[in-house]
Each structure stands twice: as C-alpha cells, then as structure tokens.
Amino acid sequence: MKVxxxxxxxxxxxxxxxxxxxxxCGLVVFSCFTEGDTIEDINYIVxxxxxxxxxxxxxxxxxxxxxxxxxxxxSISQFTLYADTKKGNRPSYIKALNGTEATKLYDLFxxxxxxxxKTVTGIFGAEMEINITNDGPITIIxxxxxx
Numbered sequence: 225m226k227v228x229x230x231x232x233x234x235x236x237x238x239x240x241x242x243x244x245x246x247x248x249c250g251l252v253v254f255s256c257f258t259e260g261d262t263i264e265d266i267n268y269i270v271x272x273x274x275x276x277x278x279x280x281x282x283x284x285x286x287x288x289x290x291x292x293x294x295x296x297x298x299s300i301s302q303f304t305l306y307a308d309t310k311k312g313n314r315p316s317y318i319k320a321l322n323g324t325e326a327t328k329l330y331d332l333f334x335x336x337x338x339x340x341x342k343t344v345t346g347i348f349g350a351e352m353e354i355n356i357t358n359d360g361p362i363t364i365i366x367x368x369x370x371x
Contacts, residue, residue, distance in 0.1 A: 225255065225261045225268075226255070226306065226367045226368070227254060227255045227256075227269055227273070227305075227366050228253070228254040228302075228305065228363065228364070229251055229254075229273060229276070229278075229363070229364040229365075230251065230252045230356055230358050230361070231251060231278055231279065231358065231360050231363075232249060232250060232251060232252050232356050232358060233359045234249065235247050235250075235252045235354070235355060235356045235357065236298070236354075236355050237298060237345075237346040237353070237354050237355075238352065238353040238354075238355065239346065239347060239350050239352055244347065245298060245345060246298070246344070247295070247297065247344060249293075249295050249359075250295025250296040250297055250298070251273065251290055251295060251296075251297050252297075252300065252354070253273060253298070253337075254300050254301075255299065255300070255301060255302065255330065255333060256302055256303055256304070256320055256321075256326075257329045257330065258306055258319050258320060259319075259321060261329055263332065265369075266332055266336055267336065268368050268371060269333070269366060269368055270333070270336045270337055270340065272366055273290070273337065273366075274289060274290060274291055274337070274341055276289060276290070276364065279295070291341065295341070296341065296342045296343070296344065297337055297341050297342070297343040297344070298343075298344055298345070298346075298354075299333070299334050299337060299343050299344070299345045299346075300346045300352065300354055301326070301330050301346065301348045301349070303317055303321075305320075323348075326348075327348050327349075331348075
C-alpha cells in the first residue's frame with residue numbers, strides 16, 4: 225500500500241462539476257493498493273497518518289498530529305501511485321491492484337481512518353477533480369512495504 229499525504233488548508237473533490245466532498249483543513253490522502261496488501265498494511269498506514277507530527281505547534285514547529293489540531297481527511301483513491309515508468313514513456317499500472325479487490329481495501333482503509341479522524345472520500349474509479357490548498361507545502365509519501 226502506498227499513500228501520498230498533503231497538509232491542506234482547504235480541499236475538495238469535484239465530480240460531474242459539483243463539489244462531492246470537502247474539508248476545511250487537515251490532510252488530503254491519495255492511496256493505492258497492490259497485490260499482497262492486507263489489513264496489516266492498512267493499520268500501519270492509518271497509524272502513521274493519524275500520528276504524523278506535521279502540523280505547527282504554538283511556536284511554529286511541526287510538532288502536532290492531525291488529531292491534536294482537529295483536522296479532517298479527504299481520502300482519494302489513485303491507482304497511478306503504482307505507475308512503473310522504467311521502460312518508455314507510457315507508464316504501466318500492472319502493479320496496481322485490480323479494481324474489485326482495491327475497492328474492498330479502500331473502503332476498509334477509509335473505515336479505519338474514520339474511526340480516528342473524520343474522513344470523507346471521492347468515488348472509487350470516478351473521474352475526479354481534486355482542489356488542494358497545500359499548506360506548507362507539506363507532502364509525505366509512505367509505502368507500507370518500507371516499514
């Protein structure tokens with residue numbers, strides 16, 4: 225499992241030219257699953273996300289987690305995170321888990337996140353427009369295979 229996390233002042237996801245979901249501040253999390261991912265991968269990533277100290281404290285030092293600042297999460301599925309660009313100019317997405325299995329893991333991932341932090345989503349597999357006011361900018365990449 226791979227995620228890209230961006231600290232955000234405001235973000236939304238637009239589907240069919242309408243705001244589908246939005247968060248006032250918090251984290252935008254793009255996620256992708258690969259063959260062999262399990263609940264252990266999800267739990268590892270969820271724990272990392274909710275405990276990352278990437279929000280400023282009263283001294284302007286990144287020392288607080290999303291839980292401590294009361295932020296929300298906008299979770300977006302993005303199979304392109306497993307793009308393989310080693311050969312040629314057209315990426316291969318063969319490492320991304322098939323849609324049926326990835327949907328199950330994505331739903332489980334969001335349910336686990338939502339137990340800790342209010343989490344809203346886009347629609348798995350939909351054409352989406354993601355608008356992010358990146359705060360910092362702060363962007364973190366986590367791969368559950370690199371524990």
